[in-house]
Amino acid sequence: MARAKSEERRAEILRAALEVIAERGYRGASLNAVAERVGLTQQGLLHYFPTKETLLVAVLEERDQWDTGSGSRSGQSWPLELLGSLVEYNAMRPGIVQTFSALLGESVTEGHPAREFFTRRYVQVREDMADSLRGEYGDRLPGGLTPEQAAPLLVAVMDGLQYQWLLDPEAVDMPAAFRDFVGLLRSGN
Amino acid sequence: MARAKSEERRAEILRAALEVIAERGYRGASLNAVAERVGLTQQGLLHYFPTKETLLVAVLEERDQWDTGSGSRSGQSWPLELLGSLVEYNAMRPGIVQTFSALLGESVTEGHPAREFFTRRYVQVREDMADSLRGEYGDRLPGGLTPEQAAPLLVAVMDGLQYQWLLDPEAVDMPAAFRDFVGLLRSGN
Structure with missing residues (x-):
């Protein structure tokens, strides 16, 4: 019962963090702003997430699961x-x-708290994508x-385009650029 | 004369910064470490580069010019x-x-000092690459x-692969992944 309550609180914090991120961006997503939104003291929030990075990584993990409609990791x-x-969304x-x-960028530096999350995530995403592509196309794409x-190219194009788009959305x-790339993967020789 | 000397000093600082980066990575590339290497006080270095970010952006600008064998921007x-x-290198x-x-990642946050550099860089690089591809292939690639x-896809693949590689070089x-992508651009239908 205490456990269920704690899980519920955790989910509530993640939803609040997502709202704060949407409204104020990466820099504005402080532990304080999130604590305020859920009616916790910053001390209370630290019980669930000891640093800004751990909170943001949890938000990104949660997003990954929603995005693929999968409950498991x-x-x-x-x-x-x-x-x-997904790219349109x-x-x-x-x-x-x-x-x-921003977190991905920071994660490539020595000892960053998000490094392990991204490293694991990419191993998993590359593997899942390859399995999925094999299911769609067999051993060779068109x-x-x-x-x-x-x-790895699909992942690279998604990530790389995000930087160009964030810097200069106009x-x-x-x-459209992502569709161009998918077209290359699919077009027969 | 004073100007030539100042330019020379600036170039010396950039070379030293590049060495420090190679040895100690992004986090280790402090203004102090660079100042020490060129025999300046940190105060003296601040005269040339007021922040770590301006120094690192100058290093990246210099790299871009070397990489393409071009003196101009x-x-x-x-x-x-x-x-x-270039990717092999x-x-x-x-x-x-x-x-x-790491700097590219940080640059997408509000008010970051490297934001303008990267925004301008990508406008220029996309334009130069498109011109260059048109010279090689005409109005359509194979x-x-x-x-x-x-x-923009070439840029995205280069940048995106770098993150995956930095996190997990093994x-x-x-x-090889970049060559796979170039193969897609070049393969006729």
């Missing part, structure tokens, strides 16, 4: 159509994309790549 | 072969790639994309 399915829709929520991109070759049509 | 040429070699210098990737469609063969 592994075995997510990523058909190419769904990925295109992301183009409507710059706050969370900014948070993801464009000639194997699922294992295509997966100049970069992120969903 | 615009009109750089990026044939696809050269890009492949980058795989041998994780320090500067880490610095680029894979079917226009130069303007291919340019799992991601960055040059």
Whole structure:
């Protein structure tokens, strides 16, 4: 019972964090702002999430699970159509994309608290995408790549386009550019 | 004369910063560490570069110019072969790639001092790449994309692969993955 309550509180904090991120972006997503929204003291919030980074990583984990409609952390399915829709959806929520991109950038430095999350995430996402592509296309995509070759490129294009789009949303049509890439993977030789 | 001397000092500082980055990575590249290496006080270094970010941005600008063998900031040429070699070269210098990737990540947050540099850089790089691709292939690449469609994807793949590679160099063969992508752009239908 205490446990269920605590889980509920945790979910409530994550929802509040997502709202704060949407409204104020990565820098504005302070532990204080989130604590206020859920009616906790900052001390109370620290009981659930000891640092801003752990809170934001939990938000990103939660997003990954919602995005793929999967309750579990592994075995997510990523058909190419769904990925295109996901990129379109992301183009409507710059706050969370900014948070993801800023944390990913920081995570490549020595000893960053989000490093392990992103490292694990990419191993898992590349594997799930390759499985999913194999289910759709077999051992070769129409464009000639194997699922294992295509997966890291799909991830790279999604992440890389986000940076260009966040910096200059007028100049970069992120969903259209992603569709161009999917077209290359799919076009037969 | 005073001006030539000052330019020379500036170049010396950039070389020292590059060394420090190579040895100690992004976090270790403090103004203090760089000042020490060139025999300046931190106060003396601040005269040339008022913050760590301005120094690192200057290092990245310098790298861009070396990488394309161009002395000027615009009109750089990026044939696809050269890009492949550049990615191979980058795989041998994780320090500067880490610095680029960490700063790029930070730059998408509000009011970051590197934001303008990256925004301008991408406008320029996309334009130069599109021009360069048009020179190589005309109005359509063999894979079917226009130069303007291919340019942001090339940038995205380079940047995105760097994150996966920095986090997990054993799992991601960055040059091979980039070559796979170039193959897609080049393969005829």
